[in-house]
Amino acid sequence: MRIESLISLSVALLISASTSAYAQNSRANPATDFALINGQIHTMDEAGTVAEAIAIEGDEIVYVGDAAGLGNVIGLGTEVIDLEGKMVLPGFVEGHMHPTAGALIMRGVDLQVDSIGGILERVRTYAEENPDLPIIHGYGVRLHLWEDGYGTKEMLDEIDSERPIYLWGVDGHQAWVNSRALEIAGIDENTPETVPGFSYFRRNEDGTPAGWIVEIPAQLQVLSKLIDLNLEYTEAGVREWLPRFAAAGITTAHDYGIQGLGMEEGFQMMTDLAEAGDLPIRVQGNFYWNDPDIDPIPLVESMREQFNAEHVSARGLKINMDGGDDAYSALYTEPYSDNPDADPAPIIPYDILNETVLRADAAGINVVCHCFGDAAVRAVLDAIEMAIEQNPRRDRRNVISHALLVHPDDIARFAELGVTWDSTGAWMSRDPSLASISVSRLGEERIQRYGPMKAIAEAGGNVSLGSDWPAAGYISEYRPLVAIRTAIMRQLPGRDEVPPLGGEEARVSVDLAIRANTINAAYGMGRDHEVGSLEVGKKADLVVLSENLYDIDPSTIHEVDVLYTMMGGKLTYDSAAD
Incomplete structure (x- = not known):
């Protein structure tokens, strides 16, 4: 399916000028650039509206409704795209990514195999085939x-x-x-x-x-x-991966920390790409903080002022509270099952965490947090609660990411404090890493509570999906359709014989999983007024899929093709051009 046919005058005259009751139309403009018709357009708005047509002018959606209502907004210059009944969703919003760090890490030979011998053989082959590499x-x-x-x-x-x-x-x-x-x-x-x-x-x-x-x-x-970790090296990697993000339907990414380059240099690189028209995703970043000896507030404020464009912005404070369970560096409320004497310290001491979150909140700075264990989650929730109690009311969009284990007493606090729970669906399965390392570290009872997406949503909390690409526990995966599928099934593709993590009762609905990778993730970023749903006045970010995710076996969602992706009214991926 290509988007290349221009509408003829005869066709335009056949379209009724009437507008249906459910159509959203705030303006009439015969210069509309695009009209998508004959589709199953799941808007992800609050009412769950499903439309059949959408019109776009510039980078903005100007109409959502039925085909009849298009008569008010199209003209001879409008390019009409016949969706042929295909599904349209808002462009996927990644609640947690590292586009620049990933470009630094994902170099050379892919070693994601399940044996040490296999890794060594791949390295050996790569070395032999590339004798001139330094x-x-x-x-x-x-x-x-x-x-x-x-x-x-x-x-x-x-x-x-x-x-x-x-x-x-x-x-x-x-x-x-x-x-x-x-x-x-x-x-x-x-x-x-x-x-x-x-x-x-x-x-x-x-x-x-x-x-x-x-x-x-x-x-x-x-x-x-x-190697020289300079701008050119990093930019080359970024340019290699950006088209893959667009091909996966991603239009917005919440960058949780630029590594390799200096943060200012990294944001400037992304800004330069955007200004050159070479950035197919919106990037909202954070100051990456893991050093308690540094006061991050002035640095965040400076970066917010310097980088505040539509496509690239620096808005929040990313806090690293703990590590992971593999190295006994995650913070838990109960001892490690296989090493009760392990006593990891928080990366940011609790008193400094509390004081910094309080000052950040007073300055209107939202925080996002790497919190692997339930004690880390609780510490950040406590800090946010203290800030809410002491500071004036404001529109807060704080996020706790990973949060693979949340103490039952803290489940409801996400909704109570307005904190978004963000994690990646690709980790919500009993993969070989979790089945060996995590089960050993935590024991079966805690593992069955891993990834409490459904529990937090049922308690009223906002749940978001973010891949954390390139980081992973078992498989590095940036494609939202894989995350959505795994969050629903609680099983990785190809491992359906493994019992679902947490049992079938931990599975979430298709609708919740899609919302978590669209409007819910946008809410966590504070961008839900711009992206995340297909509504009049919002940015024209969308993805067209080969199948309707609501109509197929959810275990096959990862097999659905992205046909094309549009960001800001511009085509960033067309499968027919591959």
């Missing part, structure tokens, strides 16, 4: 493959000891390197830990680095010595 780069090493210990530098030295090897873990928060990489970076037994207790080098008994790096500060300490 660095052997890969991504997606799955963490559940090691029952005891981690990959060592010696394992990679056998593949190549002359060139550095740098392999990103699938979570984006760990890396596996060879001896040459450590040597070039100057890391040895005398090197102090980058951020003690949080970001460090796993070591042998004699103190020498073993070849495994934990968390981004230490990872970048090494990687920055191996």
Whole structure:
């Protein structure tokens, strides 16, 4: 299906000028650019309106309703798109992504396989096929493959000891390197830990680095010595991935932190892409804060003033509270099942968290948070509650992301405090990583409460889907249709024989899953007045799908094709052009 036929005068005259009762039409303009007709247009508005036609002028929706009402808004210059009964949704809004960091990480060879031998074979083949590369780069090493210990530098030295090897873990928060990489970076037994207790080098008994790096500060300490993490390097990766986002139907992304480049430099790069017409998604970013010695409020305020355009903006404060369960760095209200003595500290001490959230809220700054464990979730909810009690009333759009485990006592607090719960559907399954690492760390009872999307929604909370791409527990996945499918089924595609995580009662409706990746995610960003639903006056962001998600077996939703994507009234992806 191509969008290339111009409407003829005879066809225009056949369209009635009458407007149906349910049509939304605030203006009559014969210069409308596009009219989409004969579709199943699920607007995702509050009433759940399903229309058959939509008209677009410039970057704005000017009509939503039935075909008869189009007579008031189209003319000879209008391009008419016959949807042939296809489904239209608002462009997907990603509630949590890292477009720039992903472009840094997702380089080289894809290592998302389920065996250590398979990883080593892929690295070996890649190294042999690319003898002139100065660095052997890969991504997606799955963490559940090691029952005891981690990959060592010696394992990679056998593949190549002359060139550095740098392999990103699938979570984006760990890396596996060879001896040459450590040597070039100057890391040895005398090197102090980058951020003690949080970001460090796993070591042998004699103190020498073993070849495994934990968390981004230490990872970048090494990687920055191996390659020039400059603007050109990052932009090349961003340009490679942006078309893939558009092809997946994504039109807006909530960037939870720019890494690799300086944050100002990263926002400026995205701004330059937008001004050149090369940015097919709207990007709303945050100041990335994981250092309690830095006061982030003045920095957020400065960035908000500097980057405040429609397509690229810096608006909030991203707080890193804890790590993950694999490294015993997630914060839980109850001890780890397999290591009760583990006592991780919050990345941001609680007193500093409370004081900073209070000041941020007073300045009108919303916070988003990486909160993996239920104790981290509770701490941020407490801080937000304190800010609500002490500061004047305002339109708050705070978000707690991941929140894979939420204490039952805190489920209702999301609605009570107006906090959006954001997570990725692609993690809401009993994948091999969760079935090995997380079950061991937390025990079966807590695992069955993992990803409480349905419970929070039923308690009145706003639930949002965000991929956290490129980070993952098992599979790095940016496509909303995969997240929507997995959130509904609580099973990953291809693993339907595995019982649904939390049982069938944890499954959510198709409608809730779609809303979580459209209007609900837009609400969490504070952009629901602009995007997330197809309504008059909103931006013309939409995606056309080959099947109606409401009418098919939900287990096949990930197989549905994105036919084309439009952002701001401009076509950003057309499947027929591939």
